[in-house]
Each structure stands twice: as structure tokens, then as C-alpha cells.
Amino acid sequence: MGQKIILHRWLVLLLFAWSSHVLANEIVCTFNVNDIEQQFVIHPDNDIYHSYKIDLPGGFRFAGQYLSDLNKFKAYIYHTPKSRYVLLTLQEFNLSSKSCPESFGRHRVYDSSDERELYFQCERKCDK
Numbered sequence: 161m162g163q164k165i166i167l168h169r170w171l172v173l174l175l176f177a178w179s180s181h182v183l184a185n186e187i188v189c190t191f192n193v194n195d196i197e198q199q200f201v202i203h204p205d206n207d208i209y210h211s212y213k214i215d216l217p218g219g220f221r222f223a224g225q226y227l228s229d230l231n232k233f234k235a236y237i238y239h240t241p242k243s244r245y246v247l248l249t250l251q252e253f254n255l256s257s258k259s260c261p262e263s264f265g266r267h268r269v270y271d272s273s274d275e276r277e278l279y280f281q282c283e284r285k286c287d288k
Contacts, residue, residue, distance in 0.1 A: 185203070185204065185285065185286065185287050186201050186202065186203050186204070186226075186284075186285050187201070187202045187224065187226050187233060187282050187283065187284050187285070188200070188201050188202075188282065188283055188285055189202065189222070189224060189235075189265070189280055189281070189282040189283075190280065190281050190282075191214075191216055191220075191222065191278060191279065191280045192278075192279040192280075193216050193217045193218045193220060193276065193277070193278050193279075194217055194218055194276070196217050198214070198216065200212070200214045200222065200224070202224040202225075202226050202233075202282075203226065204226045204227075204228035205225070205226065205227075205228075206227055206228060206229045206230075208225070208227065210225070211223040211224060211225045211234075211236065212224050212225075216278065218239075218276040218278065219239050219240045219241070219276070220237065220238065220239055220269075220276070220278045221237070221238040221239075221240070221245050222235065222236070222237055222238075222278075222280065223235075223236040223238070224236070224282075231254060231255045231256070231257050232252060232253065232254055232255065233252070233253045233255060233264070233265075233282065233284075234250065234251070234252050234253075235249075235250070235251045235252075235253070235265060235280070235282070236249075236250050237249050237250075237251075237269045237278060237280075239276075248269055249269055251265065251267065253265060253282075255284060260284055260285075260286035261283055261284055261285055261286055262283065262284040263281065263282070263283045263284075264281075264282055264283070264284075265280055265281050265282040266281045267279070267280055267281075
């Protein structure tokens with residue numbers, strides 16, 4: 161009888177822990193260039209050579225990597241002054257393994273040659 165009660169309590173604790181565990185399944189980034197706002201969804205992918213890319217107004221390109229196993233997000237911002245993209249900035253964000261949703265990356269990137277600005281903010285979205 162005592163073993164059944166202990167086993168029952170253990171199962172209840174495991175079910176509670178499993179049901180309250182939050183899974184992060186994507187990152188949503190919001191961009192604003194020249195008062196044009198866009199959103200972009202980046203899914204977890206632990207391949208360090210793969211990134212999700214979006215071309216934005218004003219000659220900007222954003223590439224993002226969500227390395228969920230490492231709780232890390234990398235943001236690459238490029239600008240094309242002529243015929244090729246030039247990396248303006250690389251930013252790396254360490255994400256909490258427990259905090260969700262989690263907002264990060266309230267940044268402004270300035271391209272001085274064309275005097276353009278890109279604002280972006282990202283948020284980790286989660287499912288239960």
C-alpha cells in the first residue's frame with residue numbers, strides 16, 4: 161500500500177513537471193525600415209551552417225539562427241551598397257532556458273553610406 165502511494169505521488173509530480181514545461185518553438189522578429197514594419201519567423205535549427213534570411217526595404221538583409229540546443233540566437237544584418245551584401249553587424253543573444261516568452265534585441269542598425277536605419281526586436285514564442 162505504501163509503495164503504491166509513493167509511486168502515485170511520483171507520477172503526479174512527473175505529470176505536473178511535464179505539463180508545466182514550456183517548449184520554445186520559434187522566434188519572431190519585428191523590423192522597421194522607413195516606417196515599413198515586417199515580421200519574420202525563425203524556427204529552431206541546430207545546424208550552425210543554416211540561417212533564415214529575409215530581404216528588407218532600404219537594401220538591408222537579416223539572417224537569423226536559432227540554435228535551441230545551445231539556447232542561443234544569432235542575428236546577422238547586411239546592407240547592399242552596390243551589387244553585394246556587406247555585413248554591418250553580428251549579434252549573439254544567450255537565451256534563458258526557462259524564461260518564455262522572452263523579448264530581446266531592441267536595436268537600431270545604421271548604414272552611414274545611405275543614411276538608413278533598421279530597427280529590430282525579437283521575441284521567443286513558446287507553446288506549452
